[in-house]
Amino acid sequence: MIKGFIFDLDGVITDSAEQHYLAWKRLSDEMGWQFDRKINERLRGISRMASLKIITDHNNIQADEDTMQQWATQKNDYYVAALDDVGPDDFLPGAKELLTHIKREGFKVALGSSSKNANKVLQQLKATHFFDAVADGHSVKNSKPAPDIFLHAAKALEVKPNQCLVFEDAKSGIDAAKAGGFYTVGIGPNERVGHADVRFDSMKEATLFEVKSHFKE
């Protein structure tokens, strides 16, 4: 019986992937690194430091911990500044409707995001009231594909993983949810999230009616 819904943030509730991309691109351009949308696709759902490591490895760059930290902070400053332009109209189509319906039906709702800026994004969207619990990049040590973030969210909701649906747009996110024993809803193309229990092309198709038809209540 499904009692809880856990949502990834970037790529499910809102499309902050573009702001992440532009911030990494700006840092890369300043540093003279090669970075494009193809590499950016590999950063989906991946933590900030792990993302930076993918970019520096791609450019054959080795740096000490302090320098890596400095670059990550620089990228984050660009990203956070861009978040000021995010507002209540920036839900991905269908996301706000689904949140409204599940709240109305009494399901428990949590966020399960790798981002350390998740609360700021929720505030900008004016979406904090939808969530009974927020698990973000500050909540656990091991990020996706480790299941920790979703286990943390389920615990906060006081529901078992097999009573929860996890909505994710990233391969690493579906892997994480599966490793934790959750039911999974993939948002995006087959090659990315085809291994989820159920997949929708976008949040627009993921209505409560459709979702319910796939899982026993």
Ligand code: B16
């Ligand atoms: P931050 P999600 C993830 O959010 C993004 O998809 C990923 O691109 C980003 O690197 C990560 O958050 C960390 O974000 O730098 O803000 O801590 O998809 O897990 O909601």
Ligand code: MG
């Ligand atoms: Mg995501």
